[in-house]
Amino acid sequence: AMAGCGWARAVRGLLLDVSGVLYDSGADGGVPIAGSAEAVRRIKASGLKLQLCTNETQATREDFVRKLRALGFDISVNEVTAPAPAACHLLKERGLRPHLLVHHDLVPEFAEIDKTNPNCVVLGDAAENFTYANLNEAFRLLIGMEKPVLISLGKGRYYKETDGLKLDVGAYMKALEYACDIQAEVVGKPAKRFFESALAELGVPPEQAIMIGDDIVSDVGGAQQCGMRALQVRTGKYRPSDENHPQVKPDAYVNNLAEAVDIILQQL
Amino acid sequence: AMAGCGWARAVRGLLLDVSGVLYDSGADGGVPIAGSAEAVRRIKASGLKLQLCTNETQATREDFVRKLRALGFDISVNEVTAPAPAACHLLKERGLRPHLLVHHDLVPEFAEIDKTNPNCVVLGDAAENFTYANLNEAFRLLIGMEKPVLISLGKGRYYKETDGLKLDVGAYMKALEYACDIQAEVVGKPAKRFFESALAELGVPPEQAIMIGDDIVSDVGGAQQCGMRALQVRTGKYRPSDENHPQVKPDAYVNNLAEAVDIILQQL
Numbered sequence: 001a002m003a004g005c006g007w008a009r010a011v012r013g014l015l016l017d018v019s020g021v022l023y024d025s026g027a028d029g030g031v032p033i034a035g036s037a038e039a040v041r042r043i044k045a046s047g048l049k050l051q052l053c054t055n056e057t058q059a060t061r062e063d064f065v066r067k068l069r070a071l072g073f074d075i076s077v078n079e080v081t082a083p084a085p086a087a088c089h090l091l092k093e094r095g096l097r098p099h100l101l102v103h104h105d106l107v108p109e110f111a112e113i114d115k116t117n118p119n120c121v122v123l124g125d126a127a128e129n130f131t132y133a134n135l136n137e138a139f140r141l142l143i144g145m146e147k148p149v150l151i152s153l154g155k156g157r158y159y160k161e162t163d164g165l166k167l168d169v170g171a172y173m174k175a176l177e178y179a180c181d182i183q184a185e186v187v188g189k190p191a192k193r194f195f196e197s198a199l200a201e202l203g204v205p206p207e208q209a210i211m212i213g214d215d216i217v218s219d220v221g222g223a224q225q226c227g228m229r230a231l232q233v234r235t236g237k238y239r240p241s242d243e244n245h246p247q248v249k250p251d252a253y254v255n256n257l258a259e260a261v262d263i264i265l266q267q268l
Numbered sequence: 269a270m271a272g273c274g275w276a277r278a279v280r281g282l283l284l285d286v287s288g289v290l291y292d293s294g295a296d297g298g299v300p301i302a303g304s305a306e307a308v309r310r311i312k313a314s315g316l317k318l319q320l321c322t323n324e325t326q327a328t329r330e331d332f333v334r335k336l337r338a339l340g341f342d343i344s345v346n347e348v349t350a351p352a353p354a355a356c357h358l359l360k361e362r363g364l365r366p367h368l369l370v371h372h373d374l375v376p377e378f379a380e381i382d383k384t385n386p387n388c389v390v391l392g393d394a395a396e397n398f399t400y401a402n403l404n405e406a407f408r409l410l411i412g413m414e415k416p417v418l419i420s421l422g423k424g425r426y427y428k429e430t431d432g433l434k435l436d437v438g439a440y441m442k443a444l445e446y447a448c449d450i451q452a453e454v455v456g457k458p459a460k461r462f463f464e465s466a467l468a469e470l471g472v473p474p475e476q477a478i479m480i481g482d483d484i485v486s487d488v489g490g491a492q493q494c495g496m497r498a499l500q501v502r503t504g505k506y507r508p509s510d511e512n513h514p515q516v517k518p519d520a521y522v523n524n525l526a527e528a529v530d531i532i533l534q535q536l
Contacts, residue, residue, distance in 0.1 A: 158407065167407050171403075
């Protein structure tokens with residue numbers, strides 16, 4: 001065993017963030033992060049359980065998995081926990097009819113959901129759909145509701161694409177929260193309920209699971225609040241200033257997923 | 269004198285908000301609020317001093333005054349205190365070179381300002397210019413600065429146009445603040461310095477001035493923090509729920525500017 005790697009002991013399953021850990025997303029479909037496809041294969045060969053836990057909302061899970069497979073990742077749809085299916089569950093549970101401000105390619109996830117006469121707004125990473133007109137439309141619906149309900153698929157600040165950093169859904173969530181003087185309900189990381197459903201799908205209790213992500217708040221902070229250990233990778237949107245975050249301290253830093261997997265497999 | 273109008277005593281000057289008090293703005297140039305043009309004439313005939321104190325940033329002061337005159341308001345350019353000239357003053361004072369995310373029609377206000385190699389972002393009510401691409405560009409500039417400086421021309425939540433409510437600059441300010449983990453500097457209402465420069469142009473000390481506006485926070489709260497009295501009109505973006513605002517209580521409510529002027533002139 002390596003010295004100083006106590007964090008890697010007694011692990012039975014891994015939750016992996018995707019963008020910034022497996023690959024850097026981009027208009028071109030993105031590029032894999034060196035060593036990550038091989039790392040996923042090694043996790044599976046080791047007998048460790050694996051679940052991807054993503055805030056990705058620019059595609060259906062099916063299309064998302066198709067993209068990952070084309071990039072060389074051995075992943076199937078039931079290995080992905082994502083906000084849109086979780087939101088559909090919540091909408092049905094509470095009889096909510098959403099107005100969607102989401103990416104075009106995410107819309108099919110809501111095919112079964114009644115969207116007539118909306119009584120809430122669901123906000124995803126709409127990207128080019130974040131037009132002035134569309135944001136105004138969502139705002140007007142909310143401000144016109146007696147008790148406005150805004151459901152945000154994640155609350156990330158930004159993410160890294162191959163051509164640079166992009167504003168994430170959290171920035172637009174804050175805009176609507178401020179304009180309407182409300183608080184959004186977050187479905188996705190770092191919400192506790194979302195991590196708990198990912199753990200349920202992983203089939204491992206929190207104390208035997210490690211989350212690996214590039215987002216100090218959504219990935220690391222959220223997982224730790226569920227009783228998991230959490231690593232931050234120095235890939236994706238990682239910035240050196242993350243290491244001085246006033247609230248969140250990962251159980252360890254690793255240069256990338258491949259390094260994390262090296263260390264974890266040596267401790268098995 | 270009318271009963272219960274102690275708030276109207278010992279007044280020498282009025283600061284008036286414009287959108288929602290004089291007129292409702294809109295793509296068509298907007299429509300005057302009934303009685304407001306006549307009220308402005310009566311203020312001037314009374315010998316009271318008058319200054320418009322606006323967060324309008326969709327046009328230069330010259331174009332703004334031209335529009336108001338076309339709607340029947342007897343107003344000249346030096347009677348308007350607006351954020352863009354105040355921002356230019358601040359930029360020069362601090363040697364800041366702005367990247368502008370503002371309305372096309374506001375750009376001429378910054379003609380004299382060096383905009384090469386930007387070291388800050390100036391955010392106005394950019395309206396249709398609030399595209400996903402433009403917001404990303406402002407975000408990337410800020411996140412790339414060692415010490416990001418974001419100057420926001422106002423921080424309004426929304427305003428009312430003839431075709432409905434619109435998100436104001438404050439919503440986009442919050443989006444960038446959250447994404448970059450910074451605090452914007454606000455030039456415009458409710459900043460104390462902005463009210464003070466409007467009072468200086470009015471030529472009346474705060475205890476002899478009344479602010480009249482439709483925004484409970486930017487107009488009423490901001491003016492009161494400068495030692496002025498402040499009225500909220502029940503026109504423009506006024507909503508009945510404003511009357512239960514947890515922090516701000518106007519010195520009085522009036523149905524519209526004409527009613528406020530009726531009461532004030534009776535107390536002279």
